Amino acid sequence: MRGNEGRLRIQVEGLSFTYPGASGEALRGVDLEFEQGRFYALLGRNGSGKSTLARCMNALLTPTGGRVLSCGIDTAEGSTRRDIHKLLAMVFQDPDTQMVATTVEEEVAFGPENLGLEPPEIRRRVDDALRLVGIAHLAGRQPLRLSQGQKQLVAIAGALGMNPAFLLSDESTSMLDYSARHRVLELFRDLRSMGMGVIHVTHFLEEAAEADAVVVLDEGRVVASGPPAKTLGDPERVRSLGLEPLAATVVAGELGRLGHPVPGGALDVKELVTWLNA
Amino acid sequence: MTGSDITIGQYLAAPTALHGVDPRLKFIAVFAGIVMVFIYGGWSIVAFAVFLLALLAAARLPLLQVLKSLRTVWVIVVVTFLLQVFLTPGEVVWHGWFLSATDTGLYNGALFSARVLLLVVLLAALTMTTPPLKLADGLESLLRPLKYLKVPVSRVTTVISITLMFIPNILEQSRRLVRAQMARGADFESANVLRRARDIAPVLVPLFVKVFHDADELALAMDARAYAGGEGRTRLYPMKIGALEAALTLAFVAVSIGLAFV
């Protein structure tokens, strides 16, 4: 994967998007910047525009207003879509609707094949991606016959085969059970440590709490962004954004009301216990 | 909509000798077979059927399953047969009620039914042993010359491969929907044909909606992975035609043509 040589960025500038035939805007003037080597969580209620934003970033959708510079490339230029797909790989929600091949290794090879790489290079990328994700032993299996969690790992390996600078996850954990979700999150953190930028669209605040930065969208606008403790620490605020505050956050909020504020709030039980023993 | 059958067009994971054959050769063989099936007369078609089935059995294709999966086709075959038998003029060999079977009718009925069956078997053998993506690659490679005539070959082959990829999805969805609507009191086990027919809409409408939605998602996922048809696409395992498989394909085509003179 890429090292730290000149971190690449995704710059979202005044981005608006309206779906053809839709009455309202899905995104209204979004300004954001993402950089390599960081793990971002993108939150928001259904219809808040988070998937639309992810799709605008890797040129699956073209802005109807403002612009997106993905690693310096304007996504509105049709001729450069392939370059953007190379740099920003995407994993979707339902693993069943993103499988194209009949073996795991050919599934992972699909992206590199489309990039027109030579067979030895494809081989190398497939092996690297499978090893990184920890599913080298599944190389010869049929994707359709794997469990949901394994399928999603195959999809992630497929995205990594593109050797991207950023990985966009469009609710890729929402259909998985806890152990599979846990594995995927662990992988995202590893990828971040290796210098990749990870942008994870999710419903789960517990996942977002592990990110370096959180962005919350509502009605197509950025309504909160920053470190998890700052964006997700106030239970009332979190509720008003259409999200369910974490249990520890709710209790910390009540403690504050009782005159025992927990400095910086709490996102997990450990933080509460630490405060209790301080 | 019973669950356990293999359906025509669905890829078979269990490997057969035909799985490894270059998709282009398979296309050529199947194409030759289809053309000849329509040329053959009486004994030729019998000989070809024996030849083809023996070949597929030798390649370890589960023939019984193939034939069972033809259930929907059997209806067409039987109707074709009956129409031919009773509606072709000729010497009457059997008479009952208001129908009479003729000798020419029997001959035509058998011939036409055999044609339909062999056609389906040939196509089934192709799709069962070739993953959809390889089918698209192979077809695109064979049809490349048509690009000079401005035929959108890539698009056509992509559409074909996505369609084939969706067969397992469609089956799974329809099974799910039948059970979901049964839970809402729909009756698919009723002896009342009218009632059963009425309860098809609650399965078909959401099936279409879901399959179109999923196809859309798949197209998006393929797009995100830089798929733009076969143009500029390389392969992890490049398509390469071996001498042996080429010779065998040639032999198959030659035998198929030769059988016309039986």
Next chain:
Amino acid sequence: MAQRLRLEDVSYSYPLPGREDAPALQGAGLSVESGEVFCIAGANGSGKSTLAQVCAGLLVPASGQILYGEEAVVGRGALRGFRRKVGLLFQSPEDQLFADTVAKDIAFGPRNHGLKGEELKAAVVGAAGLVGLSLDELGARSPFSLSGGEKRRAALAGVLALEPEVLVLDEPFIGLDFEGRERLKSALVSYREERGASIIIVTHELSDVWPLATRFALLSKGRLLGVKDKSDLISGDTDLAALGMKLPQWGELARELLRLGIPVADQSDPLAIAGALASHREATGDR
């Protein structure tokens, strides 16, 4: 009013072997009391969807039996009768909507059961009301034009209109946002209170069922590992992680309180928990 639903040593296997996403079920036995909210918990591939369909009489067990009340559900007639008393909401039920209007879609079930005219209308209106959908506003609209959360509630209304005594839901909360999940939960609570129905929720994610369910059947690889109370799960006698699941944060909190020996009267009340924590801190701080 629902009766007790019992499964005795139920086994089921799919005609297609080797399908890891549809595992067989082996010797499952459980009992759901009348009016109970019961959770069947298991990771993906544990056989929980299979068990849900067996509970609803849609899959007929290969061995073992189902008892509803005192009656064994045996034979076609009994099965048909049983199916009428049990409603099943499939996973992503919004995928089963088909009619050209929301009202007609909700009416599909009761119409199949022979309801007509005023009776049918009453069933539809009642069900829509329970799930909080306004028929005046949405009744004449196409179900496909609804939002994700509305679609799911419309699908639930389609099942509730059959007035099932036992309601089985397969992963009802997946893919819904906070508001959608809260609305669904309140619909379930009010249906149970109004009709005395039993509710069986099948899921791999315990956080949403946590405030609703009293007992949890744990399923792994097609086998039932036991039925646990909430307090069993809190005290940590079962390794949920080994089953591919996780105690929700509210449960973790309760477990921590237990470990620290801090008593809380009502563990579902954040204020009570905060109060207990505050007094604990004061007490230990004084030392």
